[in-house]
Amino acid sequence: KRAIIIDTDPGQDDAVAILAALGAPELDVLGITAVAGNVPLALTQRNARIICEWAGRPEVPVFAGAASPLLRPLVTAEHVHGKTGMDGVPLHEPTMPLQPQHAVDFIVHTLRSRPVGSVTLCALGPLTNLALALRLAPDIAPRIKEIVLMGGSYFEGGNITPAAEFNIYVDPHAADVVLRCGAPIVMMPLDVTHKARTSAERIGWLRALPNRAGNLAADTMTTLERYDVQRYGEFGAPLHDPTVIAYLLQPALFSGRQVNVAVELAGELTLGATVIDWWGVSGRAANVHYMTEVDADGFFRLLANCLAQLP
Ligand code: BDR
Ligand code: CA
Numbered sequence: 408k409r410a411i412i413i414d415t416d417p418g419q420d421d422a423v424a425i426l427a428a429l430g431a432p433e434l435d436v437l438g439i440t441a442v443a444g445n446v447p448l449a450l451t452q453r454n455a456r457i458i459c460e461w462a463g464r465p466e467v468p469v470f471a472g473a474a475s476p477l478l479r480p481l482v483t484a485e486h487v488h489g490k491t492g493m494d495g496v497p498l499h500e501p502t503m504p505l506q507p508q509h510a511v512d513f514i515v516h517t518l519r520s521r522p523v524g525s526v527t528l529c530a531l532g533p534l535t536n537l538a539l540a541l542r543l544a545p546d547i548a549p550r551i552k553e554i555v556l557m558g559g560s561y562f563e564g565g566n567i568t569p570a571a572e573f574n575i576y577v578d579p580h581a582a583d584v585v586l587r588c589g590a591p592i593v594m595m596p597l598d599v600t601h602k603a604r605t606s607a608e609r610i611g612w613l614r615a616l617p618n619r620a621g622n623l624a625a626d627t628m629t630t631l632e633r634y635d636v637q638r639y640g641e642f643g644a645p646l647h648d649p650t651v652i653a654y655l656l657q658p659a660l661f662s663g664r665q666v667n668v669a670v671e672l673a674g675e676l677t678l679g680a681t682v683i684d685w686w687g688v689s690g691r692a693a694n695v696h697y698m699t700e701v702d703a704d705g706f707f708r709l710l711a712n713c714l715a716q717l718p
Pocket of ligand 2: 420445648
């Protein structure tokens with residue numbers, strides 16, 4: 408089994424990603440670390456616990472991490488995910504506990520105590536927790552098997568400003584730390600997630616599952632569509648974060664290029680933009696496998712297979 412830590416700000420599409428990971432028999436979810444992003448930390452850590460209970464997995468430890476970005480004030484996305492972060496599905500009061508340990512300490516401790524190259528970090532929100540862990544304990548960088556993250560954009564432009572994707576924009580300084588850390592990084596930017604869109608047929612595959620998880624995932628996608636139809640038109644809602652989990656399970660669904668990615672930290676209009684060196688003109692070494700293509704039907708089928716394993 409592949410050991411992973413999921414760092415996340417649930418979040419509708421985060422919820423589908425976490426459910427898929429908990430359903431996948433190939434993955435061992437060591438813990439879930441919450442970060443402020445789509446909604447404040449008090450809600451993201453609570454939503455993470457609700458999702459574990461939906462999956463029938465209350466033993467998965469959930470940790471709270473950073474409540475705000477490294478340097479900037481927190482920007483949230485209630486306009487997409489609703490006031491709770493997961494509007495559109497009935498939310499209960501979780502009974503599983505929040506772990507007392509800080510998320511950053513859990514990340515550091517896990518990487519130090521497990522064999523070198525055995526733990527993958529999956530980042531589905533702003534990169535604050537990962538950056539703090541790398542700054543607190545630089546020795547963990549060479550111990551990371553791979554960082555697979557949803558964030559960034561090039562061809563598709565931005566979804567929170569004209570230039571920047573939400574996860575990178577919320578904490579660009581953290582993204583900069585992570586992109587320079589030296590560990591292998593796979594990036595799922597808007598350039599690929601905008602090709603992984605819902606449709607009535609694809610939501611139908613999840614709705615048709617005979618369990619609760621399939622229906623919850625279908626509900627969250629329907630909620631996302633309500634918002635995204637106003638923005639992107641008739642073509643359905645991009646399902647961003649689950650691409651990270653799908654990549655771990657079936658990398659051949661995706662293709663991209665090994666390139667250097669840097670984050671704009673100074674631009675007035677372009678703060679948080681991801682700058683891609685397609686032609687090697689910067690002299691900076693490639694640090695990211697940057698994805699641009701996905702087999703969308705294959706992706707949604709894989710999600711349905713994972714969710715089918717849950718209650
Ligand atoms: C990212 O922003 C969040 O709103 C989503 O959960 C996803 O992680 C997409 O830009
Ligand atoms: Ca997210």
